[in-house]
Amino acid sequence: MKRSGRAYSTMTAFVPHYATDRLVFHDPDPTDAPPLYVHVVDAAVVCGPGGRVLHEAPPDGCGDASIPLGSLDGRQVFALGCEAVPEGFRAVPLRDLFGLVDDETLGIAGRAVQCMEFDRTHRYCGRCGTETRMKEDEIARVCPSCGLVVYPVLSPAVIVRVVRGDRILLARSPGFPRGRYSVIAGFVEPGETLEHAVQREVAEETGISVANLRYFGSQPWPFPHSLMIGFTADYAGGEVRPDGVEVEEAAWFTADSLPDLPGRASISRALIDDWLEEQ
Known part of the structure; x- marks a missing residue:
């Protein structure tokens, strides 16, 4: 089955970053307008003057093997790999593009980086x-x-906000910046459902059980190729005991005592902000 972008779906209250909305992945009737290109070098996006991401012509130094990403307002869009950053351009890591370009461009750039990385590694x-x-x-x-x-490659991962009364469960991974906490997340393993993955990850990493799972939303996370599927859940039992491997610290926090939180580009922050709005 051909896979399509969100141009074919209905919008929800949660609008994820790094996701496309107007890009039609498989356009049966694109226009004859000149195509657009996203240039990628070493998993970074090549930006032109003014931070431009979508280019109307390949610069010198880029190859001719392009990957079709879809069409934007009828114009075909291609990803193109570069051996080096062309003169007059600069390479911007995908994470650093957040806040510099609009969400649609950010989503197209994320799709381009993922597709080029797949092509390079296979x-x-x-x-x-x-x-x-x-x-x-x-x-x-x-x-x-x-x-x-x-x-x-697409690696599904669950991410869940667990609440106990007026408190939210936040955990700290060893790889986080100092003082940073977030909600629980982990990859889905072969043979399990998303719901089972939520329950397993929470139990393995914090020692507690959860109930009343509810779907929140999903987000492409091209670092390098994850799809985050978000849930909310209620505390069901057990004492918080970090596993010491994936999670080094975990605790319950109230709205007025929150630690340093993830950036606003991620669904993890959206889950937390959504809870804060309810307090």
């Missing part, structure tokens, strides 16, 4: 070792020897 067949080639009708690479077809 040049050889994982089954027989033969050099792969681009598939012509979709974003994929195919092995000309054994026929294996591989698609862009």
